[in-house]
Amino acid sequence: MHLSQLRTGRPGRTIAGAAVVGALLLTAACGGSSEGDTGGTAAGTCEPAAKGTKVALTFTSWVPGMQATVDAWNKANPDIQVTYKEVVGGNQGTYQAYSNQIKAGKTPDIGMVEFDNLPSFRLQNGLTDIGGCAPVKEAASKFVPWTVSQVGFGEKDAVYGVPMDIGPMALYYRKDLFDRAGIPAPATWEEYYGAAKKIKAQGATIGAFPTDQPAWFTSLAWQNGAQWFSVKDNAWSVSLTDDATTKVADYWQKLIDERLVDTIPGLGDPQWKALDSGKEWSIIGAAWTTKLLESSAPKTKGKWAVAPMPQWTAGGNTTGNWGGSTAVVFKNSKHPYEAAKFATWAFSDLEALALNNKNGGQYPATSEGQKQLPALSEGLPYYGNQKVWEVFATASAGVDPSFQWGPTMTQTYAELADGIGKAVNGKGTLSGALETAQAKTVQTMKSQSLTVSE
CATH class of the missing domain: 3.40.190.10 (Periplasmic binding protein-like II)
Known part of the structure; x- marks a missing residue:
């Protein structure tokens, strides 16, 4: 890398x-x-x-x-x-x-x-x-x-x-299924949406929006240039609802509303079974997902490949870090x-x-x-002998290191996860979840005697 x-x-x-x-x-x-x-x-x-x-x-x-x-x-x-x-x-x-x-x-x-x-x-x-x-x-x-x-x-x-x-993030996808359906690995989020509609027509889904992984959603916002926290003059600024994040939230809300993605817990049996059975054709994951997918979806060995994370601008190389x-x-x-x-x-x-x-x-x-590490230059059998680490080497160069974490992220994630859970069950929206998480994060930070600018 x-x-x-x-x-x-x-x-x-x-x-x-x-x-x-x-x-x-x-x-x-x-x-x-x-x-x-x-x-x-x-x-x-x-x-x-x-x-x-x-x-x-x-x-x-x-x-x-x-x-x-x-x-x-x-x-x-x-x-x-x-x-x-x-x-x-x-x-x-x-x-x-x-x-x-x-x-x-x-x-x-x-x-x-x-x-x-x-x-x-x-x-x-x-x-x-x-x-x-x-x-x-x-x-x-x-x-x-x-x-x-x-x-x-x-x-x-x-x-x-x-x-x-x-x-760093990338797209893991069932190459055999995409090839058979004549669908190329989506290079942009617009193409991802188009692929999702084609896959739905075949009785499957392109993947999942995990209901219990707020850090996963954060990485998607990070890719689009979100800046949730910043500090100036020893005071914190909180912006979970900035334009970059709102764009990401609205995009995924559309996929959820049109039922183009599953809404299930992530990184557990429901997701692994869906991926191993062909119910879901891809997963947006981090470098460490490589081994998790291999061990959790063993029946589909050799059928997977890794592609760069879909881009908001064609030809770009930006990604988040999960x-x-x-x-x-x-x-x-x-x-x-x-x-x-x-x-x-x-x-x-x-x-x-x-x-x-x-x-x-x-x-x-x-x-x-x-x-x-020799392994980082070798092909992996599970991924059709693709040299997947080369994808992550490129992806790592697209991670914006200026993204800053807040001081109470455990609480922020808990509030965001609660809001996401409500949104996928029709009791709210992802944008609403972000607004609530922002308000409660500011409240928590102030309760910790941290200075927060309004």
Whole structure:
């Protein structure tokens, strides 16, 4: 993946990061912090356990096959053993569990948190700043710069999570069915709409609008140039109803109203069964969807292909980023040094990255991993031996790195998911869901003593 192109505009991103942390720290008390506490264990206090100490760590994520990576670590590190637990996706329950665990002081040592939700846990005073840990300092240069800026919030030398992967978007489609019907893979959203009508005439649907994946919808708005959050003069601006987002919402509302797409929960049995049976002919997914689709729709092996995400302007190359994750060290961990050492190895060492890609479909967040993993230049049998990672390499260059996350995304997503659920059941619209989510997000931010411009 050629992420060097993502660095365009990097100075502006750094300034934005500094503004974000300024806005966050206007109200240190919102996380229950005492004076001088900026929301995490201070960098520079990270020391290894006494020599000869046997350290036991716990790690949770929802990446398929991550146990193999943990096993490789445990085999090579008898004095630092990691117990792994696979959990449901963050917005499907794990983020709420983390919040409860932070309050109770019973978090795992290491947990998976997507970039978009990182500010929420920063505000909860739940994360350790591992920027002062030697393993993090040594590995920092390996990561793509924009991913590092997203985990530091503009604080000098701060690191609140080790980048795990990124999730540029593309279109996965049943090439056999499209070819048989004489329908080319849609290159624009207008063509996607036209293809959807033709596929409906054959008794199927082009795909689904997932009812429980607000981050998926966010990535679509991101592709169209949406800017939901910004900071100026230490005050937040919230704009979930900007023109770019409204255009996306109205487009999908039309497909929903005309019943051209299914409205079912995403990334679960209903969607996988629909895709594996030919009821749905495509899925708009991230790089990490590659492995999920392969493992969840096995009967259609060899019949799939990957194409660039449909464009709003023909010939363009813009896409959103869905997910992309970090491995955080929670503040309750008694061994932040060892936790940081495992996390940096698991998501920067080439052996670990190869396992993560093979078993979990993760697209590396390190420059070295993107260039040197042999698997990224190989054809995948499930996709007819297509070199699908080349599609994502191109897609990654079209991700706008200036898109900024809000400080209470867990709540924003919860409100948006509730509104989407009502909209697909005829009790509202997607535009209405965005309006409600915006109003409640502003209310939540103000309740956290954050300054929000009107």
